[in-house]
Amino acid sequence: MIPNCKDIRKSILSISRESGHGHIPTCFSVVEILYAVYSTIRHDPENPSWDERDIFILSKGHASLAHYTVMAHFGYFDMQSVYSYGSFASDFGCHADRLKVPGIEASTGSLGHGIGLAVGMALAFKIRKNSRRVYALIGDGESNEGSVWEATMVATNLKLNNLTIIYDNNMSHSRGLQIHNPAERFKAFGCKVTEADGHDLIGLTSEISKNGDMVKAIVAHTKKGYGCQTLIDNQYQWHRKSPTESEFEKLIGELDEKAI
Secondary structure: OOOOHHHHHHHHHHHHHHHOOOOHHHHHHOHHHHHHHHHHOOOOOOOOOOOOOOEEEEOOHHHHHHHHHHHHHOOOOOHHHHOOOOOOOOOOOOOOOOOOOOOOOOOOOOOOOHHHHHHHHHHHHHHOOOOOOEEEEEEOOHHHOHHHHHHHHHHHHOOOOOEEEEEEEOOHHHHOOOOOOHHHHHHHOOOEEEEEEOOOHHHHHHHHOOOOOOOEEEEEEOOOOOOOHHHHHOOOOOOOOOOOHHHHHHHHHHHHHOOO
């Protein structure tokens, strides 16, 4: 039985506390998105290299701890192994390495690159007349990078209806070049666009499972630090922070108080 999203967040906090690493607020913003993706796509945790699997790319690579934790819950590897996160010689780096972690499709970290890889893979499947699909989760902050929109333009020009772009609208861009009305931007670039509550697991799963005849973009409205008010209120202070023991207990208490 796969634990619920509150349990996943508790694991993220525990691993961050143990390791001294982690982008906790951004990890918390994408838990339901990741869970919905792995509940929907064709994949086999016992055979991560299955030839007919769909492809998922986490372009916002600094949320790797959330990615590892969700994958562990789905059975790709034992959760205990993720506790080595960020340590010397660990396979579980602060940005994922596709050559070290089973099920990771792309080594990401340089923001704005993941979506380009996703477009190339989707095109390859089209050329081969293969039914496999590609999903890319990008951040609103990384979408300050022009490569995001160039890749989107290429995808719509090539009519890659096997590509789904999920945009984590957690307002990280508020400290940079703000992207107002991202749904309108994706529509202007030729995508079929829907908007969703990024913390509504049932709604997200339903939306991700829908295919169409165009590149699909899902604008998922999320909260950075969702589940813990302390993280929401102090997201920049916590951007790269690991909790002390007392902070860990406080954050766990906030998670227990919230019905998620």
